[in-house]
Amino acid sequence: MLRSERPDKTGGDFSFRLRYETLRSLLDKNGRALQLLSDLEGDLRHFLPGDYRIRRPLRHLCDTVLLMAQELNLLAADRHTELYDVIFGIAAKLEDHFESPPERPGLPLAVRLSEEGARDPTVVGGKAAGVAQLMRLFPESVRSGFVITTAAYRRFLEEEGLVDRIRVLLSDIEVLVGREQFGERTRAIRDLVRAAPVPDEVQRAIAVHAGELESEAGGAGWAVRSSATSEDDRYSFAGQFDSLLMVKTQDLADAYRSVVASRFTDRAVVYRLHCGFSEVETPMAVLFMPMVDAAAAGVIYTRDPSDPSSDSMTVRAVPGLGDAVVRGAVEADVFCLSRESRPRVLAAKPAPGRSPYLSEDALAGIGALALKAAEGFGHEMDMEWAIDRSGRLWLLQGRRLAALARDSADDEGRPGKGVPLIEGGVTIFPGRSEGSVFWLTAGVDPSTVPKGCVLVVEHPTPELASALPRIAALIAAGGNPVGHLATLLREFGVPSIFRMAPWTHRLEPGMMVSVNATNRRVYEGSRWPEVQERMQRRIASWEPRPRSGPLHELVASFHLIDPYSPAFKPANCRSLHDTVRLIHELSVRSVFGFADEQARLRLRRQKVRRLHTRLPLRLRLIDLDGCIRSPSAQVLPEEIASCPFQALWKGISDVRLPWPERWDAEFPSLPGQFREAILAGPRTLRGRKDSNYALVAADYLNLNARFAYHYAMVDAIVGPGDQANHVHFRLRGGGAADANRERRARFLELVLRRAQFGVDRRGDLVAAWLRKYPQRDCEQALELLGRLMVCARQLDLLMRRDEDVQTFATLFLNGEYRAFA
Amino acid sequence: MAEKKLRIMVIDDESIVGKRLKPALEKTGDTVEIFEDGKSAMARFDEQPFDIVVTDVRMDEMDGIEVLEQVLARSDRTKVIIITGYATVEVAREALTKGAFDFIAKPFKPADLRAVIERAARQLRQ
Numbered sequence: 001m002l003r004s005e006r007p008d009k010t011g012g013d014f015s016f017r018l019r020y021e022t023l024r025s026l027l028d029k030n031g032r033a034l035q036l037l038s039d040l041e042g043d044l045r046h047f048l049p050g051d052y053r054i055r056r057p058l059r060h061l062c063d064t065v066l067l068m069a070q071e072l073n074l075l076a077a078d079r080h081t082e083l084y085d086v087i088f089g090i091a092a093k094l095e096d097h098f099e100s101p102p103e104r105p106g107l108p109l110a111v112r113l114s115e116e117g118a119r120d121p122t123v124v125g126g127k128a129a130g131v132a133q134l135m136r137l138f139p140e141s142v143r144s145g146f147v148i149t150t151a152a153y154r155r156f157l158e159e160e161g162l163v164d165r166i167r168v169l170l171s172d173i174e175v176l177v178g179r180e181q182f183g184e185r186t187r188a189i190r191d192l193v194r195a196a197p198v199p200d201e202v203q204r205a206i207a208v209h210a211g212e213l214e215s216e217a218g219g220a221g222w223a224v225r226s227s228a229t230s231e232d233d234r235y236s237f238a239g240q241f242d243s244l245l246m247v248k249t250q251d252l253a254d255a256y257r258s259v260v261a262s263r264f265t266d267r268a269v270v271y272r273l274h275c276g277f278s279e280v281e282t283p284m285a286v287l288f289m290p291m292v293d294a295a296a297a298g299v300i301y302t303r304d305p306s307d308p309s310s311d312s313m314t315v316r317a318v319p320g321l322g323d324a325v326v327r328g329a330v331e332a333d334v335f336c337l338s339r340e341s342r343p344r345v346l347a348a349k350p351a352p353g354r355s356p357y358l359s360e361d362a363l364a365g366i367g368a369l370a371l372k373a374a375e376g377f378g379h380e381m382d383m384e385w386a387i388d389r390s391g392r393l394w395l396l397q398g399r400r401l402a403a404l405a406r407d408s409a410d411d412e413g414r415p416g417k418g419v420p421l422i423e424g425g426v427t428i429f430p431g432r433s434e435g436s437v438f439w440l441t442a443g444v445d446p447s448t449v450p451k452g453c454v455l456v457v458e459h460p461t462p463e464l465a466s467a468l469p470r471i472a473a474l475i476a477a478g479g480n481p482v483g484h485l486a487t488l489l490r491e492f493g494v495p496s497i498f499r500m501a502p503w504t505h506r507l508e509p510g511m512m513v514s515v516n517a518t519n520r521r522v523y524e525g526s527r528w529p530e531v532q533e534r535m536q537r538r539i540a541s542w543e544p545r546p547r548s549g550p551l552h553e554l555v556a557s558f559h560l561i562d563p564y565s566p567a568f569k570p571a572n573c574r575s576l577h578d579t580v581r582l583i584h585e586l587s588v589r590s591v592f593g594f595a596d597e598q599a600r601l602r603l604r605r606q607k608v609r610r611l612h613t614r615l616p617l618r619l620r621l622i623d624l625d626g627c628i629r630s631p632s633a634q635v636l637p638e639e640i641a642s643c644p645f646q647a648l649w650k651g652i653s654d655v656r657l658p659w660p661e662r663w664d665a666e667f668p669s670l671p672g673q674f675r676e677a678i679l680a681g682p683r684t685l686r687g688r689k690d691s692n693y694a695l696v697a698a699d700y701l702n703l704n705a706r707f708a709y710h711y712a713m714v715d716a717i718v719g720p721g722d723q724a725n726h727v728h729f730r731l732r733g734g735g736a737a738d739a740n741r742e743r744r745a746r747f748l749e750l751v752l753r754r755a756q757f758g759v760d761r762r763g764d765l766v767a768a769w770l771r772k773y774p775q776r777d778c779e780q781a782l783e784l785l786g787r788l789m790v791c792a793r794q795l796d797l798l799m800r801r802d803e804d805v806q807t808f809a810t811l812f813l814n815g816e817y818r819a820f821a
Numbered sequence: 822m823a824e825k826k827l828r829i830m831v832i833d834d835e836s837i838v839g840k841r842l843k844p845a846l847e848k849t850g851d852t853v854e855i856f857e858d859g860k861s862a863m864a865r866f867d868e869q870p871f872d873i874v875v876t877d878v879r880m881d882e883m884d885g886i887e888v889l890e891q892v893l894a895r896s897d898r899t900k901v902i903i904i905t906g907y908a909t910v911e912v913a914r915e916a917l918t919k920g921a922f923d924f925i926a927k928p929f930k931p932a933d934l935r936a937v938i939e940r941a942a943r944q945l946r947q
Contacts, residue, residue, distance in 0.1 A: 161940050165923060168913045181918075188918045197947045722906075756911060 019075060019591060020624045024700065026071040026587050027715060029064050031726040033580045035771055036061045038758055041556040045278035046167045049097040049551050058098075058555065062091040065576055068583045076590040083570045083583065090554055090576060097551055107151035110205035112212075113144055113289075123149050125227030125285035127397060134398050137376040141369065141395050144216065145289030146209040148256060150229060152202045153283045156260065160196040165189075166264075166279070172753075174273050186264050193261040198253045206252050206288070213290055214249060220291035221246040223396075224255040226262060227285040245321065246291060259286050270466040292394045294321050296357055297386035298332060299482050300366055301401055302339070302374040305490060306427030306481075312346055313337040313367055316482050319357050321386075332482065335363055343367030358387075365393050373398055382487075420521040421513065422503035428479075428486045430518035431495035432531045435472030437507045440464070451539065454515055456507050460485040460498060468492045472535050473515040475522065477501035493538055497522075561732075561765055563711075588702060591622075591695065609635045611694075615652070615659055619705070624697040644701035644716040644727075645694065647779035651786020658821035659790070701782075705789075712789050718778040725773055727781045729757070731792070732765040743799040744792060750809040755784050788812070791820040827851040827942055828869070832862045832888060833877040833904065842875070845931035846938065859883030863891055870896045873941050875934065877904045878912050886915060893920050900941035902934070 036057050047054050069083040111117040111124060118124050118132035124147040135142040157163045169185045176182040198206075210222070225243040247255045262268065263284050272282065298317035304310050316332035331351040335358075337343040343364050350356070366385055373395070374381045383398040438453035440446065449455055449467040457464065460479040465488050468474075474489060479498030489496045495517035507513060507522065514527035557575045560568050563585050573579045611619040612634040621628065621635060630639040637649050692705040699719035705712050713730040731748060741764035748766045749759045756777075757768040770781050791812060798820070799808060811819045829851050831839050839855030846853045856862035859876070860883055866874075874892050878885030889901045900922035905912045913924040922944075923937050 161923060161937065165917055168910055168924075169917055171910055171914070184918050185914070188920075191920075192917070195944055197943055 020697070022071050022074050023587060023591055023695075024697075026068055026075070026583070027700075027702070027717070028724060029068045029071070030580060030584045030715075031717075031724075031728070031769075031771060033061060033064045033068065033576075034728070034769060036064070037556060037577055037580065038760070038769070041552075042167060042171050044280075044552050044556065045170075046163055046280050048280055050099070054551070055098050058094055058551075061555075061576055062087065062094070065579050065583070068580070068587075072583050072587045072590070075587055080570060080583075080586060083573075083579065086570050086573045087576075087579060090573075090579070093554055094551070097554075108149060109152040109155065109202055110146055110148050110209050112146045112209065113142075118147060122229055123147075123151070123285070125150065125229050125287070127225060127227035127399070128285055128287040129227075130399050131287065131289075131397050133377065134373065134395050137373060138369065138395060141393060143289050143292065143394060143396075144213060145287060146213065147227065148202060148206060148286045148288070150283035150285050152199075152205065153260065153285065155199055156196070156202060159199045162192060162196055165192055170269070170279065173269065182269075183266055186266050186269055189264040190261040193264065194257055196257070198257055202256070203253045206256060210249050210252055210288065216290045220293040221248055222252060222255070223247070223287075223289050223291050224252065224259055225287045225289075225397075226259050227287045228263070229282055229285070252288065256286050260284060267462055267465050289396075292386040292388050292396070294386040295319065295389050295391075296362075297321055297384070297396075300370045300381075300383050300385060302370050302380045302383075303401060304336070305401065306430060311339055313339055313343065313370065315363060315366060317358055319354070332480075333358075337363060337367040339367075339371060341368060341371070343371070362387060362391070362393070369393065369395065419523075421524045422500060422506050422522045423520060424503065425475075425497040425500040425520050426479075426481050427517050427520055428474075428481060428496040428498055429490045429494055431493070432514070432516045432518070432528050433473040433495045433535050434512070434514045434526050434528060434532060435535075437509055437511045437513055439507075439509050440467075452535070454507075454513050456504055458504075460489075462488070468494055470539050472539075473517065475500055475504060475507065475515065477504045558762060561762065588695075588704060609633055612636050613653075617652075618692065619703075620693050622693060622695045624695055624700065627696055627698045640696055641698060642696040642701055643699055643775070643779070644718040644782055645696050647718065647782035648701060648703070648714060648716075648786045651783035651788075652790055654783075654787050654790075654817075656815065656817050657787060657790045658818055714782070714785060714789075716778065716782060718775055718782070720775055722772050722774050725771070725775065725778050727757075727770045727773075727778050727785070729768045729785055730766065731789070740799055743802065743805050744795045746805045747795060747799065747808050747812075748788065748792060750805065751784075751788060751812055754809075754813060755781060757781070787817070791817055795820065825946075827873055827938075827945070828871045829853045829873045829875065829938065830856065830862060830866065830871040831875045832856045832859060832880070832885075834858060834880045835877070838877065838904075842931055842934065846935065849935075859885075859888045859891070862888065863895075866892065866895060871899060872945055873900045873902065873938055875902045875904065875938075877906070878916070879906055886912075886919065889916060889919055889921055898945070900945065902937055902941065904929075 040054070040057055040061070043053055043057075049055075066084070066087050069080070069087060072080055072083070107123060108117060113128065113132045113135050119129060121129040124132065128147045131142065131145070135144070157166070166189050169189050173182060173185055176185065223243065223245050224247050244255045244258060272279075296317055296319050298315060300316075301314045304312050304314045313336070315335040315337060317335070318330055318332050333351050333354060334349040335345055336347040338346055345360055345363055370381060370383055370385075373383060377398070377400070380401040381398050382401040384396040386394045386396055388394065433454070435452050435454040437456055438449060439456050440449055442458060446464050446467040449471060451470045452472050454473045454475065455464075455467060455471045456475045458477045460474065460476040460483070462484045464474075464485060468488055469492055471494060474494055474496040476496075476498045477500060480486065481498055486496075486498070495515055497515070497517050497520050500520075500522075511524065512526055514523045514525065516522075553575060555576050558577045558581070559574055560572060560578045560581055562568065568582065568585070570579075570582065573582055609621045609623070609628060610633060611617065611621055613619075613636075621640065627641045628635055628639060629641060630636070637646075637653065640646065640649075692703075694705075695702040699717055701714060701716045701718075703712070703714040711730075711732055713728070715726075715728040717724050717726055719725065729752070731745075745761050745764045745766045748768070749761045752759050752766070752768040756773075757770050760767045770778065773781070795808065799805065808819065811817075829846055831842050831846070831853060832855075833839050834857050836855075836857055839857070843853045843855055854865065854871075856865065859880060862874075862876075863883075874888065876885040876888045880888075883891075885903050889903065892899050892901050897920075901916075901920070903913070903916040903921050903924045904927055905916075905924050906927045913926075916924055922941050925934055925937055
């Protein structure tokens with residue numbers, strides 16, 4: 001491989017320079033490819049595969065990756081030619097997806113509920129499709145209305161340039177959940193939506209359809225409701241979006257805009273994050289229906305959700321508009337009906353002080369129609385109804401009743417003390433669970449609710465939605481059994497009891513309790529340890545889901561995490577991200593391999609030197625362009641005229657950092673060998689006896705090092721021109737348990753984001769980047785990385801609790817480095 | 822339809838940017854004034870407000886975000902468009918969160934900026 005070696009004019013050898021230039025060019029492309037990838041990862045959530053904003057950068061990315069593969073083969077003597085087939089394979093699959101048109105052409109901006117098109121939930125959303133089906137089953141009992149479709153939504157966002165701005169405001173938002181900035185971002189989006197004019201064509205469509213139905217609207221105005229895709233399917237989005245009632249015809253366009261803006265409330269955005277929905281997957285339609293001038297209204301469940309075995313239906317009713325029932329603003333009258341073709345009232349629980357306004361006949365009518373609907377839909381239903389002033393019954397909407405629990409296990413007859421700590425209330429979702437009590441007082445951020453706790457609140461408000469996926473059970477002093485939170489609790493399958501006042505004060509914070517929501521009893525201590533596993537499974541199933549979709553798999557998914565694994569090879573590249581990562585690693589390795597050979601051959605001009613430092617670091621340096629001024633084999637840090645090296649070194653050698661002199665004092669028996677191993681771990685690229693290498697040039701640094709038992713990589717180009725500058729950082733591994741390593745990764749993510757880095761964290765792997773920043777910013781970033789690598793090297797052993805993540809991040813950012821010893 | 826002419830202010834410490842944009846933006850008959858620093862721009866704004874302010878984000882004394890805050894404090898109906906150079910996403914996010922109408926990343930064609938201004942104008946005329 002060294003055959004072509006001959007001195008060139010600058011005194012270096014030709015082969016070395018060629019390799020250096022090739023590597024530089026490859027690394028430059030690597031930087032661009034990573035930038036394209038991170039932009040695309042965001043964009044894939046907002047645009048359809050055929051959209052030019054996806055297609056164009058993806059083709060560019062494929063070209064870039066192909067060029068990288070060529071350069072790698074130039075460096076590695078064509079040892080990796082199978083990469084070409086891998087890249088062509090991925091590119092061909094991508095092209096298949098591009099061919100599908102971004103949107104079905106000719107989708108209408110508006111459809112009437114009675115039209116054929118209103119059956120398609122991808123066009124009208126789940127709620128409207130449900131109403132349209134109700135209308136087909138019971139044409140006499142459903143008001144005609146119309147839907148402004150998902151096509152109109154896309155038009156609105158596109159025409160007003162909202163997509164790009166929303167994309168920017170939602171980027172990285174998942175790390176802000178529960179923080180103040182989260183609310184600032186979502187508010188900014190809502191403001192942008194509310195300020196944007198509704199496109200003329202959409203306004204016209206609203207006006208035309210409303211005009212046709214105006215006579216039906218009468219004086220009661222319109223109900224304008226969100227109808228998102230995926231809504232009322234598995235995910236109900238209950239209460240996640242606003243409904244506007246009694247809207248005047250001339251205000252419908254404004255109402256449309258407000259309902260669209262409600263897609264971006266904190267709750268709605270958190271909910272989509274939890275369910276793993278991307279923006280592009282969940283366009284919103286808006287349903288417009290003339291309002292029923294209601295004498296009475298409410299909801300009906302075709303089975304009692306708190307007691308599915310009872311073979312009865314539950315009706316909740318209030319005089320006037322039913323909206324109040326759903327919001328929980330007023331107490332409803334509750335009726336239990338038999339499931340017969342002419343249902344009988346089995347039990348009535350009227351709200352105190354209310355005179356009767358619903359006859360048995362009226363209730364029977366509601367029940368009979370609901371049963372027919374359940375038969376027509378093929379599943380149990382949760383429906384809203386209203387009775388107008390002439391006594392006519394209307395169905396307003398209907399959806400599948402959320403999953404009914406199967407856990408009816410009884411705790412009676414269990415050994416041990418059988419006296420419940422508290423008892424009573426209303427079952428919202430049945431089942432048993434255990435955990436320690438956590439009280440959340442009003443106004444406190446729900447993101448503070450710990451995983452696996454039994455959450456206790458005074459009033460269950462929809463703001464709690466973000467905590468539901470991770471709690472064991474919920475106990476509320478008050479609460480509305482048909483309110484939005486109740487619907488969400490059923491959806492998330494959380495055992496829960498409302499209206500346990502006045503006994504909830506007996507539940508002391510931190511107390512271990514066992515909740516039987518089926519029998520509405522709470523016991524002190526752990527009673528059914530066997531339910532823990534089921535509960536953990538449920539919590540795990542709601543962990544934020546990785547973004548899926550065919551393009552995500554082919555582009556941004558990342559599988560080649562471990563460069564030391566035997567699976568780290570071209571055949572296992574499933575995405576462009578994998579391919580970029582592999583090429584980068586192999587190219588650096590090929591240069592290292594080259595340097596090893598050079599060292600062995602003891603070239604006349606020694607290119608591989610050793611860093612001379614009093615810090616316990618073993619580092620060999622490969623000078624790429626003559627930036628090391630000293631001719632000797634041992635080089636002092638100050639003799640290395642490399643801008644990125646100097647910046648990183650400034651951080652590493654910061655006198656405030658706790659280097660292991662302290663270990664000597666604390667562990668005098670620690671063998672020196674172990675201390676030397678601080679940079680050489682058990683699984684290095686080059687075997688355990690070798691040093692770690694850094695490639696240096698005036699404006700370039702590539703450091704691959706093992707700090708204690710973890711692997712760190714810094715790759716940086718830093719010079720006066722912003723465009724080529726980048727700082728890339730990767731860190732993974734460590735000797736501690738998985739949980740601790742992940743904590744360290746979260747610590748790094750926090751600190752790096754604060755320092756303006758883009759960050760991608762997967763398990764214990766952290767990748768961070770800063771691109772196109774001016775020289776000064778890059779130098780500061782490298783300095784920070786230097787300090788960070790030294791401080792983080794023991795952190796996986798120091799951080800024992802989740803709270804430590806924030807604590808150590810604050811300590812680090814405040815410059816209190818002693819804590820990291 | 823004769824629409825009311827807009828008053829547009831462009832602030833960029835690189836004088837070439839303003840010089841290049843002025844004729845392009847004036848084509849539609851709007852009034853365009855250019856400034857090389859935020860301070861003199863704000864002084865002018867106090868004399869006579871503008872409908873649209875286009876400002877570079879990276880300037881020495883008063884940066885684009887400060888201009889944004891000062892303009893909105895003076896006139897909340899004014900649409901502020903931020904020109905971002907590097908690190909587009911972070912800066913754009915901050916600007917939008919603080920009430921900017923939109924952002925545009927350098928390098929851009931005058932026609933791209935024109936399109937953003939037209940959208941802003943549509944909102945002003947709403």
